[in-house]
Amino acid sequence: MDWNESTISPSPLVRKALLEFADNGLMNWYPDVNNKKLRGELSSYSQVDVDYIDYFASSDALHEYIIRAFINPGDHITMIAPTYDNFRAAAESIGAKVDYFWLDEKNQFKFDFSRFEEYVEENRPKIVYLCNPNNPTGTIYSTELIEQLVRRFNDVLFIIDEAYFEFVGCSASPLVANYENIIICRTFSKAFGLASFRVGYAIASKHNMEGLRKLRNPKNISSYAQIAATAALADVNYMQEYVDEVLEAKKVFTESLLSLGIEVIGSQGGNFVLVKFGEQQKQVMSHLENNQIFVRNYGHVNGMSDYTRITIGTRQQMDFVFETIRSSL
Template sequence: MSFDLNSLLRPHIAQLQPYTSARDEYTGKEGIFLDANENPFGSITEQDFNRYPDPYQSDLKEEIAKIKQVRPSQIFLGNGSDEAIDLLYRAFCNPGKDNVILLPPTYGMYEVSANINDVEIRKVALTADFQLQPEKILAAADDQSKILFICSPNNPSANKAKREDILYLLENFKGLVVVDEAYIDFSDEPSFTTELERFPNLLVMQTFSKAWGLAALRLGMAFASEELIRILNKIKPPYNISGLTQETVLNAIRNKAKVDQMIAEILEERSFLEKELAQLSFVQKIHPSHANFLLVQIPQANKVYEDLINEKIIVRNRAKVLLCEDCLRITVGTRTENNSLLEALKKVCH
């Protein structure tokens, strides 16, 4: 299928002249900087923050490219993945005219951003075992369907979508296909970043919030064709990633062995927690997980959720979400936290 990105783009975005910062005009790191109206005396803190950060995060992208096996020019960095989601709506979806395809149950920000941007939502529910329905998805789309969001591993169900179904949609959906891989580090599935050269309509999202343990820094990654990344850079705020975040993540990447260790420990704890929960008589179902959480079906989940709060154990109540009736979403904790959860469940579900 031939794909023309510009045919999807909102016309005024195609003609937009982006804001040019002082760091666009001079990208060097040496010299006397009298171009950006910064304070020349430094900062009142121990570390100087008086200079604006690199607006395109060049050093950080170089390091990310190495571990993700992509080119730096294929990377967009945003204030969480939510920024990339919002920018996609603003770039490609005409308010009140275009639509997007969502696959509930799924990550809630796709719908929130659609509503903020006044974009029609077309929903095609997952199957009972949380798999895609490709033919129904394509049947729901029309010429105004600009984006299809696929979360895999999925939130809140934790499972991975069938790879052949995603490939089929990439080959046949006429708009952008966004594959959200926030939990890919906990899965045995290879990332769809390996398909970027094959599919110009593909954008893959990942994050530093989960496996990397950097949620407070709010750094999301998007991987796509160089053409699509240029569009996102064109409409993003000029300095959307702070210098402190860039420096901190650079140091984290250089200590990737620690991240790999944490992932291994989380996977070990996920197996432990799944095994222990399965032995509890009141647990009805534990859905297969490729993430750092489990979706667990328990009778009277609303009550159990409140009872756990009284025990100072906070989980996520998904009982009112489509296909997740009587389900709690439980993040994998440390062994101490997991044991505390198990003891609390035994107490409130006697």
């Protein structure tokens, strides 16, 4: 319940395809460096032209390519925070300067659009990183809001991390055909259950995609990862059934925690919730660990000393987590 991975195995088609490759594949060869079938499946799934899409060795690796392609030492990056930290780490590793626009913790991490516009106008970062829905707060940004930002600040590159797209359904992907200053990052690690294979993909304009491909090492996306992703896309119904199960489990889990007087944030976005245990946090964390349930304590993050993020799994799994929490209070 810590890393927001899928809590079940991927589609049986994935295992079948991998076993077939192990028996018949040429494992001594390099991977396909231009997997047209996979790109075609991604295009169909994402409902964008195939020229606007390409696959990478995880969305983390994609972040690093974006930094290398578009950022120089000393450039200014703004991240809407608290959020996923990998983009910050990649940016600072090459000498970029990162600052944060903080969501309103006192108002359940609400996003103040007008104040953010003023912030960008004043600071003029080269890149804005926005996770949608945001990890760990579950904050959701509408496509209309994102388009307003992209249109107004056309000299700022907006990185929209849609790692949890499948759990909310809304996407900024239609914007890439009309705007050059937006790149969307997605992953197979969450809803599709392929975290160990390290495969993600980008959706962006032709121009931006050409820039990323100049740096992308196509041999770094293993044959197994390509096969697993292709097989997972051939069984979208399996993924959707799991997503539906997670969303139902999250609803019940959230209502159960609220009935105990525990504050829950982000119940709308992602396969996780952010929980405020307050003074009871230490005893709850200790009790969960003693029962082999591991969750993400956000006590190390500015202003989040009382918060814990819990990955949502199946209804049965979350019933067990809830009962363990209740017995700790």
